[in-house]
Amino acid sequence: xxxxxxxxxxxxxxxxxxxxxxxxxxxxxxxxxxxRSLIKTIRTPEALLDVTLQPVIFLLLFTYLFGGAIxxxxxxxYLQFLLPGMLAQSLAMGGIALGQNLNADIxxxxxxxxxxxxxxxxxxxxxxxxxxxxRYLTVCVVxxxxxxxxxxxxxxxxxxxxxxxxxxxxxxxxxxxxxxxxGMMVRTPGAVQGLMFxxxxxxxxxxxxxxxxNTLPGWLQAFVQVNPITPLVSAIRGLLVGGPVASHLLVTLxxxxxxLIVFVPLALRAYNRxx
Amino acid sequence: MSDLVxxxxxxxxxxxxxxxxxxxxxxxxxxxxLGVLGPNGAGKTTAVRVLATLxxxxxxxxxxxxxxxxxxxxxxxxxxxxxxxxxxVDEDLTGTQNLVLIGQLLDLTTRDAKRRAAELLEWFDLGExxxxxxxTYSGGMRRxxxxxxxxxxxxxxIFLDEPTTGLDPAKREDMWxxxxxxxxxxxxxxxxxxxxEEADALADEIVVINKGRVIAxxxxxxxxxxxxxLTLRVRPADPARVPDVLRVLEAVAAPGTAASPxxxxxxxxxxxxxxxxxxxxxxxxxxxxxxxxxxxxxxxxHLPSLDEVFHALTEGTAETSTKEDExx
Numbered sequence: 001x002x003x004x005x006x007x008x009x010x011x012x013x014x015x016x017x018x019x020x021x022x023x024x025x026x027x028x029x030x031x032x033x034x035x036r037s038l039i040k041t042i043r044t045p046e047a048l049l050d051v052t053l054q055p056v057i058f059l060l061l062f063t064y065l066f067g068g069a070i071x072x073x074x075x076x077x078y079l080q081f082l083l084p085g086m087l088a089q090s091l092a093m094g095g096i097a098l099g100q101n102l103n104a105d106i107x108x109x110x111x112x113x114x115x116x117x118x119x120x121x122x123x124x125x126x127x128x129x130x131x132x133x134x135r136y137l138t139v140c141v142v143x144x145x146x147x148x149x150x151x152x153x154x155x156x157x158x159x160x161x162x163x164x165x166x167x168x169x170x171x172x173x174x175x176x177x178x179x180x181x182x183g184m185m186v187r188t189p190g191a192v193q194g195l196m197f198x199x200x201x202x203x204x205x206x207x208x209x210x211x212x213x214n215t216l217p218g219w220l221q222a223f224v225q226v227n228p229i230t231p232l233v234s235a236i237r238g239l240l241v242g243g244p245v246a247s248h249l250l251v252t253l254x255x256x257x258x259x260l261i262v263f264v265p266l267a268l269r270a271y272n273r274x275x
Numbered sequence: 276m277s278d279l280v281x282x283x284x285x286x287x288x289x290x291x292x293x294x295x296x297x298x299x300x301x302x303x304x305x306x307x308x309l310g311v312l313g314p315n316g317a318g319k320t321t322a323v324r325v326l327a328t329l330x331x332x333x334x335x336x337x338x339x340x341x342x343x344x345x346x347x348x349x350x351x352x353x354x355x356x357x358x359x360x361x362x363x364v365d366e367d368l369t370g371t372q373n374l375v376l377i378g379q380l381l382d383l384t385t386r387d388a389k390r391r392a393a394e395l396l397e398w399f400d401l402g403e404x405x406x407x408x409x410x411t412y413s414g415g416m417r418r419x420x421x422x423x424x425x426x427x428x429x430x431x432x433i434f435l436d437e438p439t440t441g442l443d444p445a446k447r448e449d450m451w452x453x454x455x456x457x458x459x460x461x462x463x464x465x466x467x468x469x470x471x472e473e474a475d476a477l478a479d480e481i482v483v484i485n486k487g488r489v490i491a492x493x494x495x496x497x498x499x500x501x502x503x504x505l506t507l508r509v510r511p512a513d514p515a516r517v518p519d520v521l522r523v524l525e526a527v528a529a530p531g532t533a534a535s536p537x538x539x540x541x542x543x544x545x546x547x548x549x550x551x552x553x554x555x556x557x558x559x560x561x562x563x564x565x566x567x568x569x570x571x572x573x574x575x576x577h578l579p580s581l582d583e584v585f586h587a588l589t590e591g592t593a594e595t596s597t598k599e600d601e602x603x
């Protein structure tokens with residue numbers, strides 16, 4: 001620290017206007033912040049365990065340990081039924097880490113710096129959510145890849161399979177806003193995980209992921225019918241192994257829109273209030 | 276008033292039962308350093324967070340670079356740099372990536388952001404560590420990176436919240452040089468500190484905050500006059516010579532004061548302290564002690580400690596203490 005030759009402000013034009021207008025600025029800032037999150041993800045691959053090893057263990061557990069009993073011995077048939085559902089469950093669980101990370105970032109003061117910069121208040125959250133697509137993509141690749149080794153086969157075709165992946169990632173990006181909201185509201189990353197598990201467990205198990213709905217008692221069927229995971233599972237199942245898709249897809253898209261409409265504003269408000 | 280680059284009036288902020296700010300007024304002239312001095316929990320950080328648009332006060336107004344912090348925070352954000360109390364660099368990013376990100380968020384083009392990052396890293400002696408993750412940096416390197424991050428946008432006003440807490444003395448001097456350079460280049464710096472020494476070294480004016488209130492706003496010299504200025508402390512090798520030391524040091528005592536056995540909290544007995552007016556007192560005291568044949572173990576000039584500052588400033592304002600107690 002000897003020679004000091006940093007020029008003072010030499011910014012041309014109106015420094016009060018974001019370059020290219022507010023929308024372009026938000027897109028640019030969110031992209032820069034998304035890149036930050038992606039770098040962090042790549043640098044800490046162990047943070048991907050919940051979207052790699054964990055779904056694989058679940059898949060093995062339910063196929064080989066419970067699968068025989070549930071399906072009356074037809075493990076191969078059960079895997080065809082189970083895998084699309086487990087994909088949906090893993091997506092819902094995969095969003096939990098985002099709320100935890102954001103919570104930790106805020107505690108560490110990293111977000112203070114972002115707040116002191118002239119970026120839209122939503123940019124840090126939008127950037128962080130956008131970067132989470134890599135985790136949902138990982139879930140899809142790992143599940144379909146490992147499933148293939150176990151004997152799972154796509155019965156429809158490449159285009160429907162890609163559509164299933166796109167739908168999965170899209171749902172993950174909408175569902176994780178709940179985790180973002182919880183991350184803004186509670187005090188510690190551990191509390192985010194605890195609360196989110198309380199939400200995700202009933203949603204993912206109280207659905208058509210593991211068993212056909214018609215085997216359940218009536219009251220539970222009622223819950224399964226209104227559970228947003230159910231139409232998602234049905235749509236992915238249809239896209240991967242065949243069956244009706246259109247109506248399930250519409251209901252899923254409606255849920256995705258609903259999640260965004262409700263939880264994005266709530267999360268942004270909670271973020272702004274968190275001093 | 277136009278030369279006031281920071282102006283705050285009547286700031287109040289309450290967190291639950293704690294009145295963090297209880298009517299704070301601040302004024303900083305353009306191109307100067309304002310030192311905000313106070314103990315932990317005095318409200319320094321809260322005040323900085325309000326001025327840096329991170330926190331809305333319950334009451335009061337604040338203008339930074341002539342812009343209303345509450346009404347136009349985005350315009351303020353284009354003109355300030357903030358380095359918080361805890362190094363808020365991103366540990367998983369390299370030094371370069373940290374600074375480029377800030378540049379992009381400040382609407383620099385990626386090319387300009389990279390150029391600015393390289394320039395700052397070089398300047399802060401982080402050029403060789405530029406490609407390493409910040410988690411591999413030492414504490415001092417992180418602080419420098421954090422400070423560099425707040426300078427990316429050539430800010431008009433720089434807020435530094437306890438920038439040297441936890442740094443060793445050599446690193447502290449480096450930080451001080453950075454602050455001084457920023458001021459010579461036209462920035463204004465508001466820094467909080469717990470060290471009177473730091474405020475004295477850097478600040479043109481000092482605001483002392485305690486329990487959410489400003490209890491003094493003065494130049495460093497004015498403040499030192501009010502709290503007793505420098506103290507010369509002498510510890511003779513033989514404690515029996517204390518009376519002789521007292522006699523010798525009478526010659527350098529500031530007008531109206533006297534040498535006395537050092538009763539500073541925590542000081543070992545056997546030392547003598549005397550308020551003095553300047554460091555020329557050393558030129559007189561040291562030869563005089565030698566002539567008297569007194570062997571010295573320790574001798575030094577000291578600024579008053581923060582405790583002493585508070586003691587001096589709050590003396591005579593005891594009538595307000597009951598009210599303050601209610602608020603805590």
